[in-house]
Amino acid sequence: MIKLLHVEDDADIREIAKMALELSGDFEVMQCECGEDALALTASYTPDVLLLDMMMPGMTGRQTLEKLRENPVFDAIPAIFMTARAQPNELEELRSIGATEVISKPFDPMSLSDQIKAAIA
């Protein structure tokens, strides 16, 4: 089982992603609704992969990843961003801070698990 931490402020999208990933049977999903909660949770929990929404109130996905990367434990953990935004410069920046993959919204729930597995393979 792949331990995945999903950080997303939209409750509906959280529910859909959790259902889609757990349906595949390959993921154990933990979820937070903001970057601050994710930082608190990761004090005692280390996932195998991060799935981060980019645009969230408070800490953005990018800021959340930068904070997590300050902890050496999270230095090598793959990070996948989900974004509804389409700004090329921002996506470039995400890759420059170590994003493994960027998945655009709306995503296909039935192929989400395959996409994540392909990105971290």
Added chain:
Amino acid sequence: MSQTETMQNKVAGYLTGAVLATAWYGSTAALLTGLPAQTVPLAGAIVISALTPAFFLRRRKKFAGQQPIVSPAQQLRLLKTHTMVNLVDTNNLLIEVNDLLLDATGYSREELIGKPVSMLYADASAPLADEIRDLLRQGKGWQGQTPLRSRDGTTCITQTTIMPLFDENGAWIGSISARTDITKTTQLLAERDTALTLHELRDDIWIVDEASETIDYMNRAAKRRFGWSDDSYAGTTLTQMAENHECSAIYEACLSLKKSGDSFRRVNIAVGERTFEISINWLHRGTLRSRFLIMLNDLTDRVAQEQQQADFISMVSHELRSPLTSIKGSMGLLLSKAAGELTPKAEGLLEIAHRNADRLVLIINDILDMEKISSGHMDFEIKEADLSEMVREALRANATAHQRFGLNIKCNGIDTPNMVETDANRIIQVLTNLMSNAAKFSKPGGTVEITVNKVNGGLMVSVRDEGVGISVSDHHKIFQRFADMSNSDRAVKGGTGLGLSICKVIVEGLGGTIDFESREGYGSTFTFTLPGKLRHGGTDIDAPILRNVG
């Protein structure tokens, strides 16, 4: 007064009026600007030329009987030494010309006397000569600028006053013209206009002496930016400007231009908190004193406006896609039976809803792309990538549609890598669009064939279908926006009518070409080419890595 004296008085009066009017016109036109420059010189000249002869005659009559200090003949001679004078008869034949006119035109007196005055005018002035003659016949004078043609074909510009002459009985007997060469004045006025234009330009202008690196000139906008009045910038060097006004980049650009030996450079530079496009001309050829002509175009507001536009696109994109993610995601899960079995009717209705959510996503993507194209923000990220893999990616994105229509998909030339320098994600978008169109317009069970070929150092991709084809009458508009809006099938087939126009912008933006062949009832083949290597034109290309997974 004798008849001869009266005639001489009249001529002297006209000539004095003409000379005074010409002098008035020349001096006021050079001194005034704006609306007064257009009205005051002309109005004043007309008044002077009209009143002076009358004043002259009245003065002569007042002093009639007294011995004049200077006789009219002497005055006429005096005037003739300061202006070009000619007399013509009613047939416009020259009957008298003075030495100044001969000197200016290069003709001898014998060559002119008895000849039409039109030989002194440039050909284009013929209508003007006719117009003047009509005025003179009516007893009216004329004043204005006329080009005077010399014997050697050169032309000088003259300020001219022409007055009619009448005999004792009031019959028109000809005219007298007084001309002053204003070629130099005209040139000076033109130079003054250029200088004024430079001075009033919205862009900042600096002229810098290359040797001393001091600023020779700054226009109004430049002085205002640095808080200077008049010539308080005089003696300031580029180095001082760099130290005091955070514009060292301009100094460095000048040095760099000089070092390169080029004459012109355009760079974007931040000066303080503002962004400028700086154009530098190094004026060093054909002059003893080399100078830099520097023009600063303030881009700050434009950059801010572009950022606002980008932010708006980003916001719209986010606000529309987020709810669509939930809608499409929920329906996708329901259709995959994640929440249990569905009745056939419920499943059918859900499929309709899901398909239309897909359409909505495509519409949003197309509109956002068109917005980027319109605002010039369609950027590309160029990297070496495998076109075969892009085809496979597009096939995966279209798999559902291909299954729905029961299509037979054939692929040629993608078993081995086809490396190309391009924006992979944008090419996947093009391929997805072409494959989607092929599927939409195919008959159920039809074949869609995708072929990749190496051509002229580049690659050529074709997507062929056996669908309904495109009627010849629609061929010309196929890459136009909303090309299929009139198609009654559009509601059924889906699409915004923007897809192919976006494909064209993308392919051409990546250095390729796109075209199609189609026969109504037999299908269509869309083909695009990509160059193997792109020539980077200096445009910084960065781009999306977004992937359509919906």
